[in-house]
Amino acid sequence: MALAYDPLFITSEKSAMEAPSPPPMILTQDELKRIAAFKAVEFVESGMVLGLGTGSTAKHAVDRIGELLRQGKLENIVGIPTSKKTQEQALSVGIPLSDLDAHPVIDLSIDGADEVDPFLNLVKGRGGSLLREKMIEGASKKFVVIVDESKMVKHIGGSKLALPVEIVPFCWKFTAEKLRKLLEGYGCEANLRLGEKGKPFVTDNGNYIVDMYLDKDMGDLKVVSDEILRLPGVVEHGMFLDMASTVIIAGELGVKIKNKQAF
Numbered sequence: 001m002a003l004a005y006d007p008l009f010i011t012s013e014k015s016a017m018e019a020p021s022p023p024p025m026i027l028t029q030d031e032l033k034r035i036a037a038f039k040a041v042e043f044v045e046s047g048m049v050l051g052l053g054t055g056s057t058a059k060h061a062v063d064r065i066g067e068l069l070r071q072g073k074l075e076n077i078v079g080i081p082t083s084k085k086t087q088e089q090a091l092s093v094g095i096p097l098s099d100l101d102a103h104p105v106i107d108l109s110i111d112g113a114d115e116v117d118p119f120l121n122l123v124k125g126r127g128g129s130l131l132r133e134k135m136i137e138g139a140s141k142k143f144v145v146i147v148d149e150s151k152m153v154k155h156i157g158g159s160k161l162a163l164p165v166e167i168v169p170f171c172w173k174f175t176a177e178k179l180r181k182l183l184e185g186y187g188c189e190a191n192l193r194l195g196e197k198g199k200p201f202v203t204d205n206g207n208y209i210v211d212m213y214l215d216k217d218m219g220d221l222k223v224v225s226d227e228i229l230r231l232p233g234v235v236e237h238g239m240f241l242d243m244a245s246t247v248i249i250a251g252e253l254g255v256k257i258k259n260k261q262a263f
């Protein structure tokens with residue numbers, strides 16, 4: 001459905017002199033994602049090396065970048081895709097691609113998230129792309145996160161949905177049980193993610209994902225992060241701590257932009 005208003009509209013900047021607003025309309029979650037994505041693409045400048053995120057929100061940003069390239073409003077962009085799916089999409093919309101080997105420093109990454117806490121820590125990876133995302137977004141001078149307001153949580157794990165951990169397939173039950181035990185104080189369940197036909201979901205890197213479900217706030221996330229990463233068999237987890245420079249949140253009342261600061 002076409003948007004009935006300017007997707008780059010920001011509530012807090014609206015002038016009192018403008019014509020009366022149309023009656024409020026209910027936007028779909030996908031329309032909110034698109035609004036956040038369009039806003040993020042305003043940060044893109046010609047000549048930039050861009051980290052291209054994965055998922056239903058990042059997809060709108062990739063489409064928009066392709067559109068601006070075709071219109072000649074952006075030039076000399078190099079995209080670094082965070083998944084095979086984004087690679088295919090970016091090529092289909094005409095974004096020239098490269099990789100981290102050739103471009104170890106990225107100007108700007110734009111990506112969605114599954115959860116955002118008040119300190120701009122994130123959960124990512126419910127689409128399975130967390131490892132490449134963490135490598136690429138961690139190599140970025142600026143990382144802009146785009147979400148609709150449903151992604152905001154009081155604490156990491158607060159949505160009660162999955163905190164994904166990428167693990168090697170070798171003896172996955174052993175690793176999943178180590179993860180469950182490590183976090184059992186937070187009411188943790190650890191389930192192997194399944195894909196098509198009930199077979200294990202396999203990431204772009206040939207690994208499995210264990211989805212952790214938590215009942216309680218984990219407190220010091222840095223400590224928990226280090227403990228998870230120390231387990232042999234774990235490749236990476238989906239907590240992105242202190243990585244986001246900016247979070248753009250689209251909601252029914254407009255767009256909010258939160259910037260990283262010293263908390």
Ligand SMILES: O=C[C@H](O)[C@H](O)[C@H](O)COP(=O)(O)O
Nearest residue numbers: 055056057112125127128129
């Ligand atoms: O692995 C997937 C990524 O981390 C996504 O960026 C994240 O799951 C958010 O996806 P979506 O924008 O579809 O909610």
